Amino acid sequence: MAEKGNKRDENTIFIANKPFMNYVTGVVMQFTTKGAKEIVIKARGKFISRAIDVEEVVRKKFLKDQNIELKEIKVDSEEFTNKEGRKVNVSIIEITLSKK
Amino acid sequence: MAEKGNKRDENTIFIANKPFMNYVTGVVMQFTTKGAKEIVIKARGKFISRAIDVEEVVRKKFLKDQNIELKEIKVDSEEFTNKEGRKVNVSIIEITLSKK
Numbered sequence: 548m549a550e551k552g553n554k555r556d557e558n559t560i561f562i563a564n565k566p567f568m569n570y571v572t573g574v575v576m577q578f579t580t581k582g583a584k585e586i587v588i589k590a591r592g593k594f595i596s597r598a599i600d601v602e603e604v605v606r607k608k609f610l611k612d613q614n615i616e617l618k619e620i621k622v623d624s625e626e627f628t629n630k631e632g633r634k635v636n637v638s639i640i641e642i643t644l645s646k647k
Numbered sequence: 648m649a650e651k652g653n654k655r656d657e658n659t660i661f662i663a664n665k666p667f668m669n670y671v672t673g674v675v676m677q678f679t680t681k682g683a684k685e686i687v688i689k690a691r692g693k694f695i696s697r698a699i700d701v702e703e704v705v706r707k708k709f710l711k712d713q714n715i716e717l718k719e720i721k722v723d724s725e726e727f728t729n730k731e732g733r734k735v736n737v738s739i740i741e742i743t744l745s746k747k
Contacts (some may be wrong), residue, residue: 558730599669603724620720622742626701639697642722 560588562598570601575609578646585618588642591625595640602642609641618645658683662690662698669703675709678746688742691725695740698741702742718745 560573570588577583590598606615621641629635660673670688677683690698706715721741729735 553715580693593693593696596693596738599695599722599740600724600736601696602722603736603738607724620722622699622702622717622720624700624707636703638696638703640699 558582558585559589560601562588562594562601564594567597567600570597571604571609574601574605574644578605578610578613578615578644579587584646586644588644589606589639591639592637595638598640598642606644614647616645616647617642619643657681658685659687659689660701662688662694664694667697667700670697671704671709674701674705678710678713678715678744683726683746685743685745688744689740691739692737695738698740698742702744706744707717712744714747716745716747717742719743 560570560577562570574586574588577586587602588598588602602617606617619642621643622638623641624636624638626634626636658677660670660677662670674686674688677686688698688702702717706717719742721743722738723741724736724738726734726736
């Protein structure tokens with residue numbers, strides 16, 4: 548059960564405010580050295596555009612000869628309570644890349 | 648030909664830095680008073696997350712009883728030359744909402 552959880556986490560990359568190339572390298576490594584078949588790139592709010600940047604750079608530059616397919620893009624929104632105690636909605640994205 | 652062009656433009660909303668509710672109202676109006684069957688919400692770069700915010704608010708709040716379907720999400724990237732003369736890539740998104 549723990550193993551399964553770990554495995555799933557490894558195949559999910561959450562995009563936030565680390566240097567851009569950290570995320571690109573992370574996704575590339577999962578596909579190349581770790582042999583992943585599928586990677587999910589997730590982001591919330593302002594990091595959503597960054598998640599798409601990562602996906603585009605990985606698929607069209609770094610792994611362009613490796614048949615990486617953009618399998619699915621899901622969007623949704625979540626409600627959370629901010630520091631001022633107000634309920635706010637934030638959009639989320641999940642981009643699934645798959646190695647054919 | 649010109650009419651066709653205009654019609655297509657009317658059904659496309661480009662998200663940028665106007666007040667958020669302008670875009671929400673724009674999409675809602677197209678579906679309600681203009682009778683559009685399909686609306687494409689487009690954005691580039693940092694405005695991508697905003698495009699998803701607009702889509703979520705329109706579909707889940709303003710028009711939640713109107714059977715608006717999230718038909719398709721496309722992402723891509725474009726190269727352009729910035730002010731410093733360097734070639735830069737920018738991600739783009741196109742979200743198609745459809746009235747059933």
